[in-house]
Amino acid sequence: MDYFAIMGHGVVGSGVSELFYKQRTQIEARIGRPMELKYILDRRELEGELSSKLTHRFEDILEDQQVGYVVECMGGIDPAYDYTRRLLEAGKSVITSNKELVAQKGTELLAIARKRHVNYLFEASVGGGIPVIHPLYQCIGFNQIDEIAGILNGTSNYILTRMFRDGMSLDTALKMAQDLGYAEQDPSADIDGADARRKISILGGVAFGRHIDAEAVHTEGIRAITSADVALAEAGGYAIKLIGRVKRQGDRVLAAVSPALIKKESPLANVDDVYNAILVRGADIGDVMFYGRGAGKLPTGSAIIADLIDAARATDTLTTHHWQASPPDYLIPASEEKIQLFVRVNGGGPRAVENVFGHVEFIHGGKNGEELAFITGPDTDARLQAVVALSNTMKIQVQSAIRLLPY
Amino acid sequence: MDYFAIMGHGVVGSGVSELFYKQRTQIEARIGRPMELKYILDRRELEGELSSKLTHRFEDILEDQQVGYVVECMGGIDPAYDYTRRLLEAGKSVITSNKELVAQKGTELLAIARKRHVNYLFEASVGGGIPVIHPLYQCIGFNQIDEIAGILNGTSNYILTRMFRDGMSLDTALKMAQDLGYAEQDPSADIDGADARRKISILGGVAFGRHIDAEAVHTEGIRAITSADVALAEAGGYAIKLIGRVKRQGDRVLAAVSPALIKKESPLANVDDVYNAILVRGADIGDVMFYGRGAGKLPTGSAIIADLIDAARATDTLTTHHWQASPPDYLIPASEEKIQLFVRVNGGGPRAVENVFGHVEFIHGGKNGEELAFITGPDTDARLQAVVALSNTMKIQVQSAIRLLPY
Numbered sequence: 001m002d003y004f005a006i007m008g009h010g011v012v013g014s015g016v017s018e019l020f021y022k023q024r025t026q027i028e029a030r031i032g033r034p035m036e037l038k039y040i041l042d043r044r045e046l047e048g049e050l051s052s053k054l055t056h057r058f059e060d061i062l063e064d065q066q067v068g069y070v071v072e073c074m075g076g077i078d079p080a081y082d083y084t085r086r087l088l089e090a091g092k093s094v095i096t097s098n099k100e101l102v103a104q105k106g107t108e109l110l111a112i113a114r115k116r117h118v119n120y121l122f123e124a125s126v127g128g129g130i131p132v133i134h135p136l137y138q139c140i141g142f143n144q145i146d147e148i149a150g151i152l153n154g155t156s157n158y159i160l161t162r163m164f165r166d167g168m169s170l171d172t173a174l175k176m177a178q179d180l181g182y183a184e185q186d187p188s189a190d191i192d193g194a195d196a197r198r199k200i201s202i203l204g205g206v207a208f209g210r211h212i213d214a215e216a217v218h219t220e221g222i223r224a225i226t227s228a229d230v231a232l233a234e235a236g237g238y239a240i241k242l243i244g245r246v247k248r249q250g251d252r253v254l255a256a257v258s259p260a261l262i263k264k265e266s267p268l269a270n271v272d273d274v275y276n277a278i279l280v281r282g283a284d285i286g287d288v289m290f291y292g293r294g295a296g297k298l299p300t301g302s303a304i305i306a307d308l309i310d311a312a313r314a315t316d317t318l319t320t321h322h323w324q325a326s327p328p329d330y331l332i333p334a335s336e337e338k339i340q341l342f343v344r345v346n347g348g349g350p351r352a353v354e355n356v357f358g359h360v361e362f363i364h365g366g367k368n369g370e371e372l373a374f375i376t377g378p379d380t381d382a383r384l385q386a387v388v389a390l391s392n393t394m395k396i397q398v399q400s401a402i403r404l405l406p407y
Numbered sequence: 408m409d410y411f412a413i414m415g416h417g418v419v420g421s422g423v424s425e426l427f428y429k430q431r432t433q434i435e436a437r438i439g440r441p442m443e444l445k446y447i448l449d450r451r452e453l454e455g456e457l458s459s460k461l462t463h464r465f466e467d468i469l470e471d472q473q474v475g476y477v478v479e480c481m482g483g484i485d486p487a488y489d490y491t492r493r494l495l496e497a498g499k500s501v502i503t504s505n506k507e508l509v510a511q512k513g514t515e516l517l518a519i520a521r522k523r524h525v526n527y528l529f530e531a532s533v534g535g536g537i538p539v540i541h542p543l544y545q546c547i548g549f550n551q552i553d554e555i556a557g558i559l560n561g562t563s564n565y566i567l568t569r570m571f572r573d574g575m576s577l578d579t580a581l582k583m584a585q586d587l588g589y590a591e592q593d594p595s596a597d598i599d600g601a602d603a604r605r606k607i608s609i610l611g612g613v614a615f616g617r618h619i620d621a622e623a624v625h626t627e628g629i630r631a632i633t634s635a636d637v638a639l640a641e642a643g644g645y646a647i648k649l650i651g652r653v654k655r656q657g658d659r660v661l662a663a664v665s666p667a668l669i670k671k672e673s674p675l676a677n678v679d680d681v682y683n684a685i686l687v688r689g690a691d692i693g694d695v696m697f698y699g700r701g702a703g704k705l706p707t708g709s710a711i712i713a714d715l716i717d718a719a720r721a722t723d724t725l726t727t728h729h730w731q732a733s734p735p736d737y738l739i740p741a742s743e744e745k746i747q748l749f750v751r752v753n754g755g756g757p758r759a760v761e762n763v764f765g766h767v768e769f770i771h772g773g774k775n776g777e778e779l780a781f782i783t784g785p786d787t788d789a790r791l792q793a794v795v796a797l798s799n800t801m802k803i804q805v806q807s808a809i810r811l812l813p814y
Contacts, residue, residue: 019550019691044566110426123546129692131546138545139530139538142433143426252709267698270677275694283703284426285536292695302692305568306546315722 002031002312005039005061007083008074009046012097013126015301016071017050025387027305038067050330058083062090067310072096081105085224088112088120093311095304097299103214104199106205107325114317121307121318126199126319126325127153127276127300130292131306136280137206144283145207147243149407152199154241154274154294155190156222160259163230163238170225182274192221193242193257203278204255208248210326212255218334220258229400232344232373233261236363245407246299254332260405261342268407279407335382340404343388344373346398356391375404409438409719412446412468414490415481416453419504419531422708423456423478434712438719445474465490469497476718478711479503495519495527500718503709504531510605510621514732521724528714528725533559533606534683534704537699537712543687543803544613552614552688556652556814559606561701562590562597562680563629563649567666568679570637571646577632589681599628600649607651610685611662615655617733619662625741627665630792636807639751639780640668643770646676650812661739667812668749675814686814692814742789747811750795751780755803763798784813 006013028034037054039061048055059068068089072094074080080101082095102122113120123133151157162173177183189195201214222242233240238261246255262269265291271277276294293299321328360374388398413420435441440610446460446468453461468474477494481487487508491501509529520527530540551562556562568578584590596602608621629649638649652661669676674696683701688694700706766783795805
């Protein structure tokens with residue numbers, strides 16, 4: 001009999017225990033031997049059958065030689081970081097949904113796991129129930145991966161979907177997401193991009209083998225997106241999505257989170273509501289995309305149990321999860337990237353616009369037919385932003401400037 | 408040093424050798440030891456460096472104790488079946504793209520592999536470069552899977568995309584697909600559904616653990632789809648896709664391949680051109696979808712190399728690929744399924760239609776505005792087909808009757 005423990009029995013942790021007992025026969029068949037849940041670490045009390053497994057002492061888990069696998073669903077850095085380090089050092093595999101911890105301390109924790117011949121696995125930290133970390137490395141990782149772009153935050157995607165489909169304002173859509181439990185009362189981590197940038201840092205680490213400092217990733221959220229942007233994007237044949245992406249250029253990578261216009265024919269453009277999707281672009285395999293529920297108790301629980309099965313079947317550290325520290329100049333500044341911008345303006349006709357922006361592609365229409373927007377030619381983000389600043393000093397008031405991305 | 412061989416050096420086989428040498432460092436790092444290609448079995452002659460590996464004798468591979476892994480890209484049953492059986496019996500793992508062989512003889516070949524503690528792997532037989540067989544079992548397979556629905560044939564999907572996007576007739580789109588090399592001169596296996604039904608049989612075998620007899624799967628191709636169907640489906644907010652699907656109902660499964668109307672908001676509806684996608688619906692994980700290039704030399708070669716890495720890393724037979732024979736009444740006849748039909752008619756107004764079909768939802772429009780189509784209420788396929796037959800004896804001429812599926 002093998003034993004595991006769960007630390008943190010909130011939404012995700014309780015999803016793990018529920019799914020474990022529901023699918024135990026299947027899970028044990030895949031592991032090839034019996035598995036039992038021995039401890040649940042939580043500050044709260046538990047009711048029902050699981051209450052016999054409750055402990056308030058981390059040391060009960062750390063010191064129990066029978067416990068080989070620990071599921072960490074506590075979230076945050078403190079005390080999850082300290083606990084994870086000590087568990088790995090003690091020769092226990094750790095499985096986590098804690099994206100903040102993986103993004104910040106992954107390099108160190110993965111190195112400890114490797115040294116101790118155990119596993120630190122984190123499928124559940126990105127894309128909820130979508131298998132993406134495992135297939136990214138295990139199935140396509142030997143290929144030359146050039147780029148990953150994902151819709152990684154379900155809350156933002158829900159809000160943008162309501163703005164596009166139902167013509168809601170951002171505030172109304174956010175309120176609705178909060179009422180439905182898709183958004184927190186303080187929605188900042190979701191709609192300002194911090195959640196997405198942790199996830200893209202993790203995906204980039206897995207795909208390119210080096211730590212990406214999430215704090216250094218260029219990050220814009222969706223707060224500035226207006227109904228006018230939505231109407232004009234739609235008129236031009238585009239969706240607007242919050243995209244996290246990481247792109248290899250030589251030995252360096254560009255990583256960024258920002259809202260972006262995407263052609264409606266793109267598979268990413270049609271990922272709606274709380275769904276997430278991760279597009280992987282390879283030199284030889286072309287575009288591969290993974291789609292599904294980016295959050296939720298049971299989908300996320302499923303990702304954790306998949307990792308638990310992998311860890312229990314492993315005879316040593318899986319090579320599938322490993323990245324190294326990166327040199328200081330590893331990240332290319334987003335301002336150096338060559339992009340196109342969608343620009344919405346007030347004042348100034350087409351001729352005035354082209355005098356400032358050069359040749360552009362105009363989008364006419366939107367709901368009241370009076371707004372003017374256009375797509376610039378490609379240039380570096382820095383130069384395009386300089387032109388935007390310049391035009392504001394002239395008769396053209398730039399209301400929005402949003403990246404257009406080629407997916 | 409480990410050695411592998413390739414049998415059949417056509418499009419897929421040459422993709423394997425090309426990708427192997429291109430990504431060899433990455434591949435060997437994942438395997439954890441050196442790997443070399445020793446033989447290429449082909450009737451043709453080879454030029455260049457690979458010619459030194461060419462053999463015309465299967466026995467060279469079978470009898471070489473150094474060869475532990477054999478990639479079979481010959482296609483068809485004879486002699487691939489005999490060769491595969493003998494290789495597995497000899498204790499060599501076999502990796503294949505041969506969907507015909509896996510669908511027909513998978514149960515037996517998997518049993519031999521299990522008995523001999525080697526692997527028979529076939530990621531490349533479904534969805535080209537899309538990782539689907541591996542994640543289906545390895546990442547989400549312990550969950551209760553209820554249903555799989557896929558766009559599994561790139562040729563048909565290319566033709567339907569041209570009909571929808573460019574207003575082409577089926578014949579024109581087929582001709583274009585042939586000119587571009589997406590369709591064979593005899594396109595029957597693709598557009599009449601035989602290719603898709605082999606793939607759905609394999610997916611059903613992996614997901615539900617029992618052999619599905621491809622020959623017994625209800626199969627309709629896309630030949631009957633007309634521009635009028637396309638116009639009216641579009642007017643109603645639907646796409647038409649060739650869908651292969653398998654659905655669990657108790658201890659039995661329903662498997663079918665047919666064209667189907669799908670709501671435009673569905674992720675499957677937006678899979679266009681030669682792309683494939685496989686939607687997996689689970690009780691707890693919800694909808695998960697895998698998307699990518701369903702064919703092509705290097706994408707398919709990538710799937711084979713992923714399996715080669717898995718086989719070389721395995722210490723015994725992977726439980727990930729195993730299914731058993733099924734009882735004789737395992738397949739539920741498609742005629743018993745409760746569905747809705749999209750029906751396009753000539754003659755007879757709305758009232759006459761509802762006299763025969765009961766309450767329906769009319770779609771008006773299409774290109775010339777005169778055609779009439781409707782969606783029936785839900786009933787068994789058998790009863791709906793009987794009503795279609797009845798209406799043809801009255802003043803209503805049914806031009807098309809196409810399933811509407813809830814994805």
